[in-house]
Amino acid sequence: MSRYVGTLPTRLLNDDAIRPGSYPTWGHAARDFDSRSKDRKVLAGLMESLPQGQRKPILLGVDDRYHDIYVSDGHHRALALLKLGIADFSFRWCWLRAWSVDHQSERFPYHLLGL
Structure with a gap:
């Protein structure tokens, strides 16, 4: 399953x-x-490429104890999206467990964001 x-x-x-x-x-x-x-160059490249579409989803990690949500991978992409004012972003997600990271194929728990 993907x-x-x-x-x-x-x-x-x-x-x-x-x-x-x-x-x-x-x-x-x-x-x-x-x-x-180096980070300024990465951001500059993303500022040029992201308006044509986001190719790689941002990885969100959900803490399994407190259910806090973090960007696990994609900080540069997230900042570029914010600076550009792009309305939506694509993401994948995983549970951040005490001893492991568990990438998910099931639906994201949107209720944790009040959605």
């Missing part, structure tokens, strides 16, 4: 709904990327 792919509003990529997994806030992620030339 992995689930869904679509969510980009506005949910914020410090309350879908947080950056590797950073305390999206502002921290943006500042960190802006401070490194």
Whole structure:
């Protein structure tokens, strides 16, 4: 069975709904990327390519204990989507368990976002 792919509003990529997994806030992620030339180049490339369509879904991780939702892979893509004002983004998802990451083919638990 193939992995689930869904679509969510980009506005949910914020410090309350879908947080950056590797950073305390999206502002921290943006500042960190802006401070490194390699990350600036990646973002610039995405700013050019994303208006033609998002090819690779963002990976969302759902904590199985508290049900917090994080970007597990795709921080650069998420920031580029936000900067461009693109309305929706595609995603895959996984459960973040204590000892494993479990990629899912079942429907995303949209109720965790209040949707």
